[in-house]
Amino acid sequence: MTKRLLASIHDVGPRFEREVDQLADQLSRILGGPKFAMLVVADHWSEAPLxxxxxxxxxLRGWSDAGVEMFVHGWFHKDMAEHGGAASFKARHMTAGEGEFLGLSEAVAAKRMADGKALLEDIIGRPAAGFIAPAWLYGEGARAALAKSGFALAEDHFRVWQPSTGEILAKGPVITWASRSKGRQLSSRFFAGLARHALHPQKVMRIAVHPGDTTVPALIDSIEATYSAFAARRPAGRYADLLPG
Structure with a gap:
């Protein structure tokens, strides 16, 4: 397999229009064009209906026409469920109330997936590239719904897979940044710095950015350095290139 760089912008929607524009401009400059994916939220925290x-x-239509892959990224992006056990730990420590699909039943998850898919595809005039849950967190109900959803691709923190078959198409950690506290900013910059030197042997390298990253200049600098380091040694590709055939 040719080594690939898969770049993505999360939480795309009208609530973060300015931040998404900034990130799209930055990635286009580094990667030599709109060679990235966008993860689109239908109504972020019920405050920004697409x-x-x-x-x-x-x-969105213009970006899609230019070749940007468009993923459904939940409906509200907000976790409104009650959790216990391992899910409670994930909800508290792996996201700040953003794991929308961590505690949903299969029926509710299926409806939000279908509604998000219909909305996005109506806007862009072509099939959605896939589904990626907010904060990369999936509960049992979401995984069951996803297998029947008709989406071609899905991903979490450590893999990309084909929902209909369960086939894993790529493995390895996604590089991302956290802006909500000084400690998380420092730890994400530290990991990105290590990754720029240690992860070049990885076949598929995924790097994801979020609107909140634009509020911290040190994160923007780290994003610049990280994308540049990997783009110098491998082409920016498309998630769809991972699909069989």
Missing amino acids: AEAKAFQAK
Whole structure:
């Protein structure tokens, strides 16, 4: 397999239009064009309904027409479920109330996936590239719904897979940054720095950015250095290239 770099911008929607524009410009410059994916949220925290944002819809169509892969990234991006056991730990420590699909039943997860897919595909005029749960967190209900959803691709922190078959298409950690505390900023910058030197043997390298990253200049610098280091040694590709055939 040819080594690939898969770049993505999370939490895309009208709530973070300015931040998404900034990140899209940065990645386009480093990667030599719009060679990245966007993860689109239908109504971020019930405060920014994409269905009513006609100007942002036009932007999404333009990006999609230019070759940007468009993934469904949940509906609300907000976790409103009660959790116990391992899910409770994930909800507290792996995200700040953003793991929407961690505690949903199969029926509710299936409806949100289907509604998000229909909305995004109506906007861009082509199939969605896949589904990626907010914060990369999936509960049992979400995984069951995803297998029947018709999405071609899905990913979590450590893998990309084909939901209909369960076939794993790529393995390895995703490099990302956390902006919500000084400690998380430092630890994510430290990991990115290590990854720039240690992870080049990885076949598929995934690097993801979020709107909140734009609020911390040190994170933007780390993002610049990390994408540049990997892009110098492998081409930026498409998630769809991982699919069989």
